[in-house]
Amino acid sequence: MGLLRRLARARLAARVMRRLRRAGVTGARYDAHTFQLHWTPPGDDVPTIVELAHFTSRKKKDIDHHLAGLLPAVLPPAWSDVRPLLRPVLRGVTPGDPLRRPVLPFLYEHVVVDHPETMIYVTADQPEKWGVRPDDVFAAARANLSGAVLQGEAAEPVVVHFVDDGDSYWVSHLLLEHWLERLAPQVGGSPVAFAPERGTLLVTADGSRHLPALFTQAEEIYAKSLRPITPMAYVSDAHGCTIPYQAPRDHPLHHTAGRAERILAIQQYALQREQTPDKPLAGIELTGDEHAGWRTKAVWNRDEPTLLPKADDVQVGDRTVAWKDLARHLSKAPGLDPQRWAAEGWPAEA
Numbered sequence: 001m002g003l004l005r006r007l008a009r010a011r012l013a014a015r016v017m018r019r020l021r022r023a024g025v026t027g028a029r030y031d032a033h034t035f036q037l038h039w040t041p042p043g044d045d046v047p048t049i050v051e052l053a054h055f056t057s058r059k060k061k062d063i064d065h066h067l068a069g070l071l072p073a074v075l076p077p078a079w080s081d082v083r084p085l086l087r088p089v090l091r092g093v094t095p096g097d098p099l100r101r102p103v104l105p106f107l108y109e110h111v112v113v114d115h116p117e118t119m120i121y122v123t124a125d126q127p128e129k130w131g132v133r134p135d136d137v138f139a140a141a142r143a144n145l146s147g148a149v150l151q152g153e154a155a156e157p158v159v160v161h162f163v164d165d166g167d168s169y170w171v172s173h174l175l176l177e178h179w180l181e182r183l184a185p186q187v188g189g190s191p192v193a194f195a196p197e198r199g200t201l202l203v204t205a206d207g208s209r210h211l212p213a214l215f216t217q218a219e220e221i222y223a224k225s226l227r228p229i230t231p232m233a234y235v236s237d238a239h240g241c242t243i244p245y246q247a248p249r250d251h252p253l254h255h256t257a258g259r260a261e262r263i264l265a266i267q268q269y270a271l272q273r274e275q276t277p278d279k280p281l282a283g284i285e286l287t288g289d290e291h292a293g294w295r296t297k298a299v300w301n302r303d304e305p306t307l308l309p310k311a312d313d314v315q316v317g318d319r320t321v322a323w324k325d326l327a328r329h330l331s332k333a334p335g336l337d338p339q340r341w342a343a344e345g346w347p348a349e350a
Helices: 003-023 060-067 079-085 126-130 134-143 171-173 182-187 210-225 254-275 321-331
Strands: 029-030 036-039 047-049 086-091 102-103 107-112 119-121 158-162 189-199 200-205 233-236 242-244 284-289 294-302 307-309 313-316 320-323 331-333 340-342
Touching: 003 029, 003 036, 060 313, 079 086, 079 107, 086 102, 086 134, 086 171, 102 242, 107 134, 107 182, 126 134, 126 200, 158 182, 171 189, 182 200, 182 233, 189 210, 189 320, 200 210, 210 233, 210 254, 254 284, 294 307, 313 321, 320 321
Parallel strands: 294 313
Antiparallel strands: 029 036, 036 047, 086 107, 102 107, 107 119, 158 200, 189 200, 189 233, 233 242, 284 294, 307 340, 313 320, 331 340
């Protein structure tokens, strides 16, 4: 590629980046090799990519036309205006400083402003600007969900597949108390739900012949999706709140449920390592099999500081030690989510 063309491409990229900055986008970077701009919106974990090759004009109106739908919309300044637009969403750990609260292992409730063409995450400092408390924002977001329940009854256990059309927020309905349990007539038994990605919710009856296959299907969707949530299964507790599906040791799905739980942990810790490259974060991997059961193993290098993820086992040199046997030598590391533990100065017998 000639020098003049490289300069022209760089000038176009600079002009588009200036437009993004004026719209409030931070952290955008130019990739000269691919002729793309990349940035990650607050509260999201998937980068937005702008293909600069599609820009046939450098005029402001043409640039705005190409960026339509990608630029963050302006949040309504008044609480009365924004309140009906709020929706809750279920997510893992995301970069930035979004408003969130823990609701399930490795999963959090976030709040978004639902515009016709885009979705904006509410940041942690936004409630104060609206003159309300964070709890008010979460409550309003939940109240705006339809809480829709299917009609009719199933003669036998079935699988109900909810596909999000962009407005229904089916996965978010798991945050509503008593919503999941009310699906019992439609699935033919006590509901078990899977939310492998943002647009997919799968529900069937506990104990049905469909449940083992749904664990497999949910894991496959979770592994392939660009916007995964969780491979785990969930049910309602006695208070109508969504909780992880529990399978006792003698249950035929005990190892299956344990695998899903561990895969979610591994992926969230891996994402944390990607987002925090400046800290000595130890890796974690899946071990075992469907017969003996699934476990997680972290690796600690005793020659340097290490922050360990919570795992079933820890490899220390050529030995594998159970977490419970090392717990007394660990201390929680501050400022990390998911939580990690400092592993420095353990005694030789550890």
